[in-house]
Amino acid sequence: MPITRKKSKVSNRSEVEEEAKVLCQNLWKIFGPDPQQVLSNIDDGATKQEVLEETGHVIAVKDVSFEVYENEIFVIMGLSGSGKSTLVRCINRLIEPTSGMVLIDGVDIAQMNNAELRQLRRHKLSMVFQNFGLLPHRSVLDNVVFGLELRREKRKERQKKAARAIEMVGLKGWEKSRIYELSGGMQQRVGLARSLAVDSEIILMDEPFSALDPLIRRQMQDEFINLRSVVKKTVIFITHDLIEALKLGDRIAIMKDGEIVQIGTPEEIVSQPADDYVSEFVRDVPRGKVVLAESIMEKPAVLISSDQNPEVVIEELKAKRAAVAFVIDADGKLEGIVTKEQAMAAAQKRLTSIEGVAQREFPSTSPDTTVEQVLPLVAEGNVPVAVLDEEKRLLGVVTRLALIHAMYAGNETNDANE
């Protein structure tokens, strides 16, 4: 059974079936003298604490399953002790899982012998570490070439690739510097360059920015986002910082006591927390930064074509208690808007269609714009903001009320729109 998903982030029209780049299935990691024994006797209801007290074994990863797709940033978020670092190390077998499967491009890595595993690590997976994991006895350049050196690439080739990676992370001119001469942020750039130099398809990042000062951390996050638009990579990103997870992740998995409690897009996590644990987490999140226009947009109350009679438009606006009618063509493209006042003026002039009075300038936005960015558009004009797709088709409208709901209400925000 091939594992696929329907790609439906923005437009539901282009449903692409895609095979998972990384797939973890029923993954367990138990630390202790006899993990297999504990695993086979485990009671589904038993908590981590109970198992520890009864058997002396620590369950670090408990029956975890997820898929990561190509060029996706998949964030695994959890507090310390939630097993996230253990989990990421199971993906490149720095830690051997107790049971379960890890497939990379459909290949089960548990079946690999040492040589195959080495090849996988050299070419397909690279890793960035929390405390950088750099070689203090080497220069910046010699750190960046490290992975290529292990692959026994030619010196010239090595230098070329390393120079490119160093430039990408903005360390040009620092090649000869020693690691200890660099600040934390710059050291992590070296770590990042080291993993970019080997040009692996997948990068595992274990809390890469957690050891940095808040300001530097934010800067690194922004640069990482920029970098990602240049180099396409599949990234598995570990963090304990929810804001970081929401900012960087295409999808987020929330871990607690070794289990994944929820997987979803940042918006899903914030607007539909799976349980109390997640809601507690997302309570203080600025929702405007996460919730998208598409999920708070409503169906426009009055839709008309441009040859409509003004009298009819007025009737309809009155009936629906709406202030604005949206004029669309046969394809559903938005041509303009007509306010009640404009329709009444047209009726007084005894025009037969509203085409002449329709407003061609109107506030509009795309479905994947955050609520925070829509806010000024709504605040400025007196009309709802139209949400248009790439072909200018009208998908819905964002009203003032819906916006206020989205920014300030709790979990019930979306009820009105669903």
Added chain:
Amino acid sequence: MFDFPEFFSFPLGDWINITVDWLTLEWAPFFDVITIAIREPLVSLEHFLWWLPWWAVIVILAAVAWRFAGRRIALFTVCGMLFIGVMGLWDETMTTLAIIVTSVAVSVLVGIPLGILAAKSDRVEAVARPFLDGMQTMPSFVYLIPAVFFFGLGKVPAVVATFIYAVPPCIRLTNLGIRQVSSEVVEAGKAFGSTGLQLLFKIQLPLARPTIMAGVNQTIMMALAMVVIASMIGASGLGLEVLRGIQRLDVGQGFLAGISIVIVAILIDRVSQALGRTRETGLRRGG
């Protein structure tokens, strides 16, 4: 009643003697090989040092000291070696240097690989620990007896006894140094696909170098201490001069030879310590 019952006692000493006799007889070819492997480089080195003009030795030593330990130690080297020459202990000092260099070389060649093995395997470490403790606490004279049995009298048994006495810190600190390398750096090495040897030579040994060098430094110091004791089994050099001073109650002679040993000791200690530090100073700042 008050004495320890005789039927409980084992003739363990006799057994050891029997075993030693057996080894001496049956394993003679084995010990011969070791003897040659140690004697040839040792004697060559000694002859070479004797052959070198005295000023050349001083220049070479001072240059090495300058390069690694700085001007002060270089100056000390020149003065110290001139003092030794003036005291008429030049040849003895060269012999002592040759014995020490050989013993330390053997200790390092055996000790570092053993230390690496101990670092890689908890079981090896657990087995090695009591032996190392024993080797270090056993009075050093005890090594002289079997050394004489297996290797005869002279410099070769001196080197062997010195080796046994001086190798433990080298093993211990190599083991410790490798085990202390930050686990994240080791993980980084593995995550990028290094083989065991790549991990060892590109990460573990370079990062453990300061600790390993501290072990080598201790080994050198212990070898120097053993030089005097080894003179009792016929090793010539400064140790023998000290021994003669004791035997003839010639305080002056013994004292001068003693000072010469101290000079050599300080010289080697400072230079070998500096070797461990050179590139590591920045590492500490890196934190």
